[in-house]
Amino acid sequence: MIDLTGAAWRKSTRSSSQGNCVEVAANIAGLVAVRDSKDQRGPALVFTPAGWDAFLSFAKTRR
Known part of the structure; x- marks a missing residue:
């Protein structure tokens, strides 16, 4: 399990x-x-930075 205790969470401006x-x-x-954001003690998805970039690129093409 990955320890996210020190994570600095930010919410979208949108x-x-x-x-x-x-x-x-x-x-x-x-x-x-x-x-x-509604379940801050719930599970989190964890990506590598490259995986996150790939996810964002894919999501942006699906608007």
């Missing part, structure tokens, strides 16, 4: 007023973590 979005932490060496 987050709705209800806060329905994801939060990203990129301050962990070699990892990018993503979690549901």
Whole structure:
């Protein structure tokens, strides 16, 4: 299990007023973590930086 205790989570500036979005932490060496902002103690997805970049590139093409 990866320890995300020191993760600095940030929420998208496009987050709705209800806060329905994801939060990203990129301050962990070699990892990018993503979690549901409504369930901050719930699970997080963890990517390598290259994997995160690939995910974002794919998502941007699916708008």
